[in-house]
Amino acid sequence: MPRHIQTTLLDPTPRAPGGFRSLATATHRGSTTLFASAREVRDDWCPERVPYAYGLHGTPTSLELAARVAQLEGAEHCFITPGGQAAIALVYFAFCGAGDHVLVPQSAYGPNNDLARDLLARLGIAVQTYDPMIGAEIATLIRPNTTLIWCESPGSATMEIQDVPAIAEVARAAGVVLALDNTYASGVFFDAYAHGVDVSIQALTKYIGGHSDLLLGSVSTCSDVHYQALGQARSLLGMAVSPDDCSLALRGLQTLWVRLAQLQASTLQVAHWLKARPEVERVLHPALPDCPGHGVWLRDFTGSTSVFSVVFRPTLAGEALLDFIDRLNLFHLGYSWGGVTSLVAPHFNLNRDVRQYGDRLVRFNIGLEHVDDLIADLEHAFSQADNHGDGQ
Numbered sequence: 293m294p295r296h297i298q299t300t301l302l303d304p305t306p307r308a309p310g311g312f313r314s315l316a317t318a319t320h321r322g323s324t325t326l327f328a329s330a331r332e333v334r335d336d337w338c339p340e341r342v343p344y345a346y347g348l349h350g351t352p353t354s355l356e357l358a359a360r361v362a363q364l365e366g367a368e369h370c371f372i373t374p375g376g377q378a379a380i381a382l383v384y385f386a387f388c389g390a391g392d393h394v395l396v397p398q399s400a401y402g403p404n405n406d407l408a409r410d411l412l413a414r415l416g417i418a419v420q421t422y423d424p425m426i427g428a429e430i431a432t433l434i435r436p437n438t439t440l441i442w443c444e445s446p447g448s449a450t451m452e453i454q455d456v457p458a459i460a461e462v463a464r465a466a467g468v469v470l471a472l473d474n475t476y477a478s479g480v481f482f483d484a485y486a487h488g489v490d491v492s493i494q495a496l497t498k499y500i501g502g503h504s505d506l507l508l509g510s511v512s513t514c515s516d517v518h519y520q521a522l523g524q525a526r527s528l529l530g531m532a533v534s535p536d537d538c539s540l541a542l543r544g545l546q547t548l549w550v551r552l553a554q555l556q557a558s559t560l561q562v563a564h565w566l567k568a569r570p571e572v573e574r575v576l577h578p579a580l581p582d583c584p585g586h587g588v589w590l591r592d593f594t595g596s597t598s599v600f601s602v603v604f605r606p607t608l609a610g611e612a613l614l615d616f617i618d619r620l621n622l623f624h625l626g627y628s629w630g631g632v633t634s635l636v637a638p639h640f641n642l643n644r645d646v647r648q649y650g651d652r653l654v655r656f657n658i659g660l661e662h663v664d665d666l667i668a669d670l671e672h673a674f675s676q677a678d679n680h681g682d683g684q
């Protein structure tokens with residue numbers, strides 16, 4: 293009996309001719325992925341054992357992105373996560389359990405520290421913060437139950453460059469996993485694995501996505517043992533990613549080099565211009581000597597990117613500084629960075645024991661606008677501040 297068209301319409305067998313080749317990676321959608329025979333049905337997150345068991349574990353689109361990020365970072369393995377913060381959470385779940393102790397720099401991305409103080413504390417994981425400039429002295433903080441050390445270099449907002457090789461040496465001697473948040477360098481300007489890191493994470497949301505229109509993260513490693521721990525945890529946590537977002541990130545990778553080159557040049561120009569202003573006390577840009585750890589940056593990094601902070605003098609602080617920010621037209625106010633648009637955000641009263649800049653620290657992200665227009669915008673906002681209170 294011929295089948296009803298209702299049934300025929302559901303037959304997944306392709307009708308279109310095969311052999312299509314395009315320069316774009318196809319966007320493969322799928323929760324269910326099909327097995328060829330009953331004996332092959334098996335749930336396993338690991339593509340080396342079962343290439344496609346379930347959409348959660350990977351599609352050709354997400355595994356393509358993972359392979360390319362691994363290649364970029366010089367890693368053996370990479371997992372794509374729903375965002376950078378999810379990548380951070382995955383590292384904790386892979387390497388920490390109740391009773392364990394973790395070291396996190398005070399300059400870490402804020403939600404990393406928040407996760408530690410809130411959820412991880414409830415699960416019995418003790419997270420201790422440390423001065424990011426500690427270097428080899430971190431050995432004094434390691435306890436018998438320390439299982440994980442985080443580095444983030446440069447740090448968020450206060451931009452300290454960490455001596456990652458010195459910390460890596462201590463971590464290796466103590467048998468502790470060293471994880472690095474490598475978002476700033478985007479896997480391009482800092483070689484995590486050559487500097488002794490075990491696990492490198494990125495917010496792909498920033499430079500790899502590159503256009504402020506997606507949220508994704510990555511966790512990569514050279515170690516087969518860490519790969520198994522991360523894969524197991526990612527699967528159990530159900531960290532699924534959208535193939536559409538992965539497709540956008542793959543497109544972003546194609547222009548990563550040219551964007552970073554332009555962003556580096558424009559950002560250095562703006563940073564040097566700001567450094568020469570009388571209202572500015574310090575420019576916390578890794579390539580400028582004001583930045584804590586500048587010498588380490590010169591030694592370990594091959595470039596700089598688009599985000600940096602400015603510490604203003606007390607004459608342009610607090611309310612006056614907020615007014616200055618509001619007078620900017622090309623710098624938009626918002627979180628995140630690494631896209632094509634310039635951004636600005638005040639970071640007042642950060643939770644830090646050291647290098648606490650009070651109500652004088654502002655973070656800038658330089659985009660792809662013409663640098664002369666950005667400088668003119670800053671100059672205009674400064675000139676209005678100078679006139680302020682001059683009377684009639």
Ligand SMILES: *Cc1c(COP(=O)(O)O)cnc(C)c1O
Pocket residue numbers: 374375376377378401444448473475476494495496497498507508509628
């Ligand atoms: C933005 C950011 C993250 C978090 O990334 P999301 O994709 O926004 O979750 C993590 N680390 C650093 C250093 C970041 O700047």
